[in-house]
Amino acid sequence: MAISKIAQPEFSPYGDDAPVPDPTEGSWPAPVATGPLAASLQLPGSKSLTNRELVLAALANGPSLLRSPLHSRDSALMIQALIQLGVGIEEVPGAGEFGPDLLVTPGELSGGVSIDCGLAGTVMRFLPPLAALALGPVAFDGDEGARRRPMRTVIDALRALGVDVNDDGRGALPFSLYGTGSIEGGELDIDASASSQFVSGLLLVAPRFTRGLTLRHTGSSLPSLPHIEMTIAALAARGVIVENPEPGVWIVPSREIEALDVTLEPDLSNAAPFLAAALVAGGTVSIEGWPAATTQVGAHLEHLLPLFGASVSRHGTTLTVDGGIGVRGGASFPGIDLDLSMGGELAPPLVALAAFASSPSRITGIGHLRGHETDRLAALAAEINALGGSVSELDDGLTIDPRPLHGGAWKSYEDHRMATAGALIGLAVAGVTVDDISTTAKTLPQFPELWSGPLLGNAPAGSASLGLL
Numbered sequence: 001m002a003i004s005k006i007a008q009p010e011f012s013p014y015g016d017d018a019p020v021p022d023p024t025e026g027s028w029p030a031p032v033a034t035g036p037l038a039a040s041l042q043l044p045g046s047k048s049l050t051n052r053e054l055v056l057a058a059l060a061n062g063p064s065l066l067r068s069p070l071h072s073r074d075s076a077l078m079i080q081a082l083i084q085l086g087v088g089i090e091e092v093p094g095a096g097e098f099g100p101d102l103l104v105t106p107g108e109l110s111g112g113v114s115i116d117c118g119l120a121g122t123v124m125r126f127l128p129p130l131a132a133l134a135l136g137p138v139a140f141d142g143d144e145g146a147r148r149r150p151m152r153t154v155i156d157a158l159r160a161l162g163v164d165v166n167d168d169g170r171g172a173l174p175f176s177l178y179g180t181g182s183i184e185g186g187e188l189d190i191d192a193s194a195s196s197q198f199v200s201g202l203l204l205v206a207p208r209f210t211r212g213l214t215l216r217h218t219g220s221s222l223p224s225l226p227h228i229e230m231t232i233a234a235l236a237a238r239g240v241i242v243e244n245p246e247p248g249v250w251i252v253p254s255r256e257i258e259a260l261d262v263t264l265e266p267d268l269s270n271a272a273p274f275l276a277a278a279l280v281a282g283g284t285v286s287i288e289g290w291p292a293a294t295t296q297v298g299a300h301l302e303h304l305l306p307l308f309g310a311s312v313s314r315h316g317t318t319l320t321v322d323g324g325i326g327v328r329g330g331a332s333f334p335g336i337d338l339d340l341s342m343g344g345e346l347a348p349p350l351v352a353l354a355a356f357a358s359s360p361s362r363i364t365g366i367g368h369l370r371g372h373e374t375d376r377l378a379a380l381a382a383e384i385n386a387l388g389g390s391v392s393e394l395d396d397g398l399t400i401d402p403r404p405l406h407g408g409a410w411k412s413y414e415d416h417r418m419a420t421a422g423a424l425i426g427l428a429v430a431g432v433t434v435d436d437i438s439t440t441a442k443t444l445p446q447f448p449e450l451w452s453g454p455l456l457g458n459a460p461a462g463s464a465s466l467g468l469l
């Protein structure tokens, strides 16, 4: 495929072979489990790893090969934006189940372009520092929902680094910057309490600053630490060693980012609803290709799901969750009290599980979820309560008081993890319909097929339960 700034290829967020969800199809009747599961499945590549590797490959000292990358809306937006800025990205045949590999060839970065961030936090937070290394103006905008996501720290940081930024003062998209082709770097203080992506975006690009970067987080709390560890590990694999002399301080040397041949791990956060399904439907769910060691926060599911009564085992690279008889079979597990600040993106499926517990739960440390794809605290409370539940918002979390749930419409608010949380509840509650399942294309376009196919054994959507609940 010829890649140039003028002729941009159409990257399908759905991969080449995956069925394309039809957003006009209307609401999706969530399948009810008709018996215990015995599922084993593979999942596409990690969004967080794929979009980091795309950025690092774009800034590297030679071509990089990304094997088994994610092909989804968020990765397609990242690819499209990098191509616009002058990077060569080519799809090449690979061994991955979910689409081609990507060959990324760095090019001279140049502006004069408008970037569509969609609703992707990784695109809106990682690309502005990179675009500041281009020559010329670069405009950033995204979905309506993206204009509500926090961006002030990115804008302030760029200004503090000497970049000319034009915005409307709301601390949000849209804005534009004028790249001069280089950033000096040095010392920078930021408040990253609203998102770890503010830190990651700067660390990823900082090796290309003339003096590197000493970055200090000054806010009261810092969410999603494993995602910052992931950034540091991805840089280390390319020869850039980030020092972390004390919590909240990172020192990035100015040096070349090395080209790399890298295989992307499956998305372990997207594994969460599938693994949690074993606890709801009963039986076992296995995910193949589970990495032996990883910085992905989804690895924490191995000790989080046992809090809800699951047994987790590993055989080679297969992780299996055994949910026993499951909620559907009458299982009972106590509520939990959990600080989830390290892994807020796991909150929707865990809150859905907590709605089935035998006693109340409290999940805290997730106030920053109000700035995710939607205000996830408000959305989870509204949707579970609409099905008869009792969820209340705290400043930094939720309390979940389990009640018998009934069927009804479940809104996804353009949020992939809200959509999958609705599917999870629908496994044990007949009559749940998810309004927009195609929103899962943000990070997992194959969700509906994987859910009713490999997970449920091709159960027809909306099939009747055995009446166990």
Ligand SMILES: O=C(O)C1=C[C@@H](OP(=O)(O)O)[C@@H](O)[C@H](O)C1
Pocket (backbone or CB within 6 Å): 047, 048, 049, 121, 122, 194, 195, 196, 197, 200, 223, 224, 227, 344, 345, 368
């Ligand atoms: O860097 C990343 O890839 C991400 C960091 C986290 O963001 P926040 O720190 O904003 O929660 C996470 O929730 C998001 O899904 C992906």
Ligand SMILES: C=C(OP(=O)(O)O)C(=O)O
Pocket (backbone or CB within 6 Å): 119, 120, 121, 122, 345, 372, 373, 417, 443
């Ligand atoms: C918060 C999320 O995404 P983003 O990368 O858009 O921030 C998420 O995937 O849960």
